[in-house]
Amino acid sequence: MRIRKYMVIGVLCIVVFPWFVYFFISMVDGHSWKTQSSVQQANLARTIKMVAQHERNWKNPEWQHGVAAELERQGIDIEILSSTNQVIFESEKHPHPRWMSTQQAMVMNDGKWVGTVLLSSPGNADPTAAIGAIAAAILAIVFVSFQIGRNVIKPLESMSRAALQIAEGDLDFKLASSSTVEIRQVRNAFQVMVNGLREGFAKQQKLEDERRFFIGAIAHDLRTPLFALRGCLDGIEQGIASSPDKMMHYVSVCKEKAIHLERLVSDLFAFTRLEYMEQTLQRESFNLSEVVNATVSSMAHRAQEKEILLDTKMPTGEFFISGDPHLLERAITNLLDNALKYTPNEGKITVELQTEPEKAVLKIWDTGPGFLPDDLTHMFEPMYRGDTSRNLSTGGAGLGLTIARRIFRSHGGDLFADNSPSGGAVLTGWIPQDSTSIE
Numbered sequence: 001m002r003i004r005k006y007m008v009i010g011v012l013c014i015v016v017f018p019w020f021v022y023f024f025i026s027m028v029d030g031h032s033w034k035t036q037s038s039v040q041q042a043n044l045a046r047t048i049k050m051v052a053q054h055e056r057n058w059k060n061p062e063w064q065h066g067v068a069a070e071l072e073r074q075g076i077d078i079e080i081l082s083s084t085n086q087v088i089f090e091s092e093k094h095p096h097p098r099w100m101s102t103q104q105a106m107v108m109n110d111g112k113w114v115g116t117v118l119l120s121s122p123g124n125a126d127p128t129a130a131i132g133a134i135a136a137a138i139l140a141i142v143f144v145s146f147q148i149g150r151n152v153i154k155p156l157e158s159m160s161r162a163a164l165q166i167a168e169g170d171l172d173f174k175l176a177s178s179s180t181v182e183i184r185q186v187r188n189a190f191q192v193m194v195n196g197l198r199e200g201f202a203k204q205q206k207l208e209d210e211r212r213f214f215i216g217a218i219a220h221d222l223r224t225p226l227f228a229l230r231g232c233l234d235g236i237e238q239g240i241a242s243s244p245d246k247m248m249h250y251v252s253v254c255k256e257k258a259i260h261l262e263r264l265v266s267d268l269f270a271f272t273r274l275e276y277m278e279q280t281l282q283r284e285s286f287n288l289s290e291v292v293n294a295t296v297s298s299m300a301h302r303a304q305e306k307e308i309l310l311d312t313k314m315p316t317g318e319f320f321i322s323g324d325p326h327l328l329e330r331a332i333t334n335l336l337d338n339a340l341k342y343t344p345n346e347g348k349i350t351v352e353l354q355t356e357p358e359k360a361v362l363k364i365w366d367t368g369p370g371f372l373p374d375d376l377t378h379m380f381e382p383m384y385r386g387d388t389s390r391n392l393s394t395g396g397a398g399l400g401l402t403i404a405r406r407i408f409r410s411h412g413g414d415l416f417a418d419n420s421p422s423g424g425a426v427l428t429g430w431i432p433q434d435s436t437s438i439e
Helices: 003-053 061-074 129-169 181-237 244-282 288-298 300-305 325-342 401-408
Strands: 077-082 085-088 102-108 112-122 284-287 308-315 319-323 348-355 358-364 412-419 425-432 436-438
Touching: 003 061, 003 077, 003 102, 003 112, 003 129, 061 077, 077 319, 112 425, 129 181, 181 244, 284 288, 288 300, 288 308, 288 319, 288 348, 300 308, 319 325, 325 348, 325 358, 325 425, 401 412, 401 425
Parallel strands: 308 348
Antiparallel strands: 077 085, 077 112, 102 112, 284 319, 319 436, 348 358, 358 425, 412 425
């Protein structure tokens, strides 16, 4: 019910309900009132008849005194007028109430008008209807006040208290319900806002926990190559590398650790950009086949070092999509890098780009050991690495797959990990059709 209709009904209850009760009681008690009035009229008629019979005694003081005393006991006023409307006798008047029963009669004697007798008796007002109407008005006011308090005042007060709690950072509260449309709409909007704040706070807390974890993990991963690099430099400084072979060995270790540090820093920098990737994504139309081929070519030298065969399967013709080619190249590089780490020597990595009616699909699978069942549920979590020893010789900071998935998702797609039935890991990424076009 809308608040305007609610208020109109409330006013009508206060105004109409008491009148309804008043008329109902009046109808119920009407019969007894009519009976009482009939009795009074009959009594007045008998009294008039008695007075008319004593027409000769109207001017007799003793008779007047006796009649006045008798009618005083009955609460009846009497007034006797002559034929010329002169007052012959008049009793002491009672205060005239609002309700009066009156009766008069012309007295005839031998066909001649000798006077008029006028009697009046105070009526008895029944206050039941008035009391009932007052009680009904009070009841209506109490009922309307209760409904307003429950459906309007109480919900507004609960929202006011909730707003103060939100200002103090407390989101643990319950809002009162209401049957009034406008109040319910405001309450629902308020609840949506609170749920959004709760989700925002939870997400912020999760990000803070994630950041703290990243700092600790990155510090751990950076410390190891830094210590090794410092040890080698100290050895060179102290003259331990006394021969050209030893010098070459120390320089090679320093170079390897520097490359490792560069990779860690690069992964960390890329990951910090992911939170704002969707806002800063630079879209352009480009041929996805060319990006995939270029990325595979850039990784060919690493595959040759391990004698791994890189096999590519591309669609015929050019395959254009709308997106950020540099970010997608980074995602594909991370996927190939992960495959090269865990594919054994003389293994095989297959890169396949498929065109489907609703999406473009990129699959990369290898002949390595694949993922453990426990790893599949955590593979895309930041800083997660399948090798629990965190041996830095096998990779970076554990952000590669996380970065790749977020790049695919920023383009409206997704990335999944699974194991091939014939063995080895399978990484499948896709981009929706509305971002693609085939020429």
